[in-house]
Amino acid sequence: MEKRSTLWDRSRQAVVAEIVDKALELFAEQGYEATTMAQVAASAGVSQRSLFRYFGTKEDLVCGEQEALGDLLVATVEAQAPEVSTWDALRAGFTTILTASDHTPQRVLEISTLIFGNPPLRSRYSEKRLRWQRALVPVIEKRMGIESGEIPDARAMGVIATVFACVDAASELWVRHGGKADAFELYEQALAAVRG
Amino acid sequence: MEKRSTLWDRSRQAVVAEIVDKALELFAEQGYEATTMAQVAASAGVSQRSLFRYFGTKEDLVCGEQEALGDLLVATVEAQAPEVSTWDALRAGFTTILTASDHTPQRVLEISTLIFGNPPLRSRYSEKRLRWQRALVPVIEKRMGIESGEIPDARAMGVIATVFACVDAASELWVRHGGKADAFELYEQALAAVRG
DNA sequence: CGACAGATTGGCAGTGACTGACAGGCTGGC
DNA sequence: GCCAGCCTGTCAGTCACTGCCAATCTGTCG
Numbered sequence: 132m133e134k135r136s137t138l139w140d141r142s143r144q145a146v147v148a149e150i151v152d153k154a155l156e157l158f159a160e161q162g163y164e165a166t167t168m169a170q171v172a173a174s175a176g177v178s179q180r181s182l183f184r185y186f187g188t189k190e191d192l193v194c195g196e197q198e199a200l201g202d203l204l205v206a207t208v209e210a211q212a213p214e215v216s217t218w219d220a221l222r223a224g225f226t227t228i229l230t231a232s233d234h235t236p237q238r239v240l241e242i243s244t245l246i247f248g249n250p251p252l253r254s255r256y257s258e259k260r261l262r263w264q265r266a267l268v269p270v271i272e273k274r275m276g277i278e279s280g281e282i283p284d285a286r287a288m289g290v291i292a293t294v295f296a297c298v299d300a301a302s303e304l305w306v307r308h309g310g311k312a313d314a315f316e317l318y319e320q321a322l323a324a325v326r327g
Numbered sequence: 328m329e330k331r332s333t334l335w336d337r338s339r340q341a342v343v344a345e346i347v348d349k350a351l352e353l354f355a356e357q358g359y360e361a362t363t364m365a366q367v368a369a370s371a372g373v374s375q376r377s378l379f380r381y382f383g384t385k386e387d388l389v390c391g392e393q394e395a396l397g398d399l400l401v402a403t404v405e406a407q408a409p410e411v412s413t414w415d416a417l418r419a420g421f422t423t424i425l426t427a428s429d430h431t432p433q434r435v436l437e438i439s440t441l442i443f444g445n446p447p448l449r450s451r452y453s454e455k456r457l458r459w460q461r462a463l464v465p466v467i468e469k470r471m472g473i474e475s476g477e478i479p480d481a482r483a484m485g486v487i488a489t490v491f492a493c494v495d496a497a498s499e500l501w502v503r504h505g506g507k508a509d510a511f512e513l514y515e516q517a518l519a520a521v522r523g
Numbered sequence: 524c525g526a527c528a529g530a531t532t533g534g535c536a537g538t539g540a541c542t543g544a545c546a547g548g549c550t551g552g553c
Numbered sequence: 554g555c556c557a558g559c560c561t562g563t564c565a566g567t568c569a570c571t572g573c574c575a576a577t578c579t580g581t582c583g
Contacts, residue, residue, distance in 0.1 A: 526582090527580105527582085527583100528579105528580095528582105529578105529579085529580090529581105530578085530579080530580105531576105531578070533575090533576080533577095535574090536571105538569105539568105540568090542565105543565090544563105544565090544566105545563090546561100546563085546564105547561085547562085547563100549559090550558085551557095551559100553557100
């Protein structure tokens with residue numbers, strides 16, 4: 132169950148990477164909306180049906196890998212020492228994600244620009260982020276000394292939502308600065324204005 | 328240009344209200360996803376084509392009126408006296424929106440439950456909220472004594488995004504408490520945890 | 524009252540994302 | 554070499570949404 136036959140898995144990864152590559156290329160040429168899934172399928176040399184089996188939705192072509200990063204975020208936050216403040220723990224989680232990305236900065240900027248430039252894409256993006264937030268609730272509650280109930284605590288949710296909001300704001304500004312600004316610095320500014 | 332012949336406008340409003348009514352009824356019965364636009368059109372006695380002319384998208388059936396409330400929010404925040412703090416100004420804006428709703432609490436709860444229970448709907452919802460945030464940027468920048476540039480200031484964006492995040496968190500918790508909790512109180516708790 | 528201009532409506536056909544069902548092919552174990 | 558199981562492609566269908574065109578309706582003016 133644990134170990135796949137690695138050959139299939141590897142080729143699958145290769146196919147996925149190839150598809151994403153071609154898709155981003157097409158998006159850059161014609162724009163996201165103007166590109167059809169049929170074009171992506173043809174360009175990557177797979178059938179339309181298989182394309183939808185790899186990526187459930189068109190949006191997932193762009194922000195599909197966010198899925199996996201969520202687990203890393205939660206694990207990192209959970210692994211922070213208890214004496215680390217909630218804010219620092221969350222920050223540590225995000226910095227880990229940033230450095231863990233296996234993309235070049237150019238690629239990250241390209242994808243981010245795509246996301247922040249397309250309202251529906253951005254919507255889908257924040258939908259995924261919402262799942263991260265939900266997963267973080269018990270972790271943060273414990274860290275704040277709150278017993279976890281069925282319904283999240285308002286204080287924990289507020290803190291989590293705020294950090295995500297500031298990360299999002301910093302990301303958007305980073306994109307709008309063409310990647311020339313320091314995203315980390317922008318985040319610090321945003322959060323300082325909030326907590327100051 | 329300003330004054331429509333009011334008769335048309337009134338009947339239009341009536342049609343819109345009728346459509347929304349029937350739509351929410353169907354959504355409650357069968358669920359949002361399972362209800363087709365054709366059903367809504369038939370139930371409201373209009374053609375499918377006209378339905379799409381009234382509501383550009385299916386999501387707008389649920390969160391279409393949010394549009395208008397945005398202007399009210401911005402206007403209210405802008406109208407706050409300069410000595411009022413940024414946080415209080417934003418809070419004033421949201422309380423105004425809450426009281427300005429022409430729906431019964433039950434209806435608000437019904438709609439909110441629908442939105443927070445359907446990820447794509449919620450996405451669309453936050454997409455609209457994003458536009459509010461953008462509109463607020465210059466207002467908040469001025470209030471914080473920041474000169475407005477082409478690209479928003481990180482501090483202003485952080486504050487705005489945080490308030491929206493806390494309002495969202497409070498709304499979601501209010502829904503998950505079945506409307507039995509005090510949404511305002513939840514917001515205060517969330518924001519206090521952030522700023523404290 | 525009757526005709527006219529403008530806007531609204533409905534029907535129709537089409538696009539594009541997405542899905543289920545079915546058939547054939549490739550992989551891995553015997 | 555053969556069988557079981559997953560993967561893939563093909564096909565047809567659903568549903569949200571849009572452009573086009575004709576019919577209809579509203580208010581106005583002669």
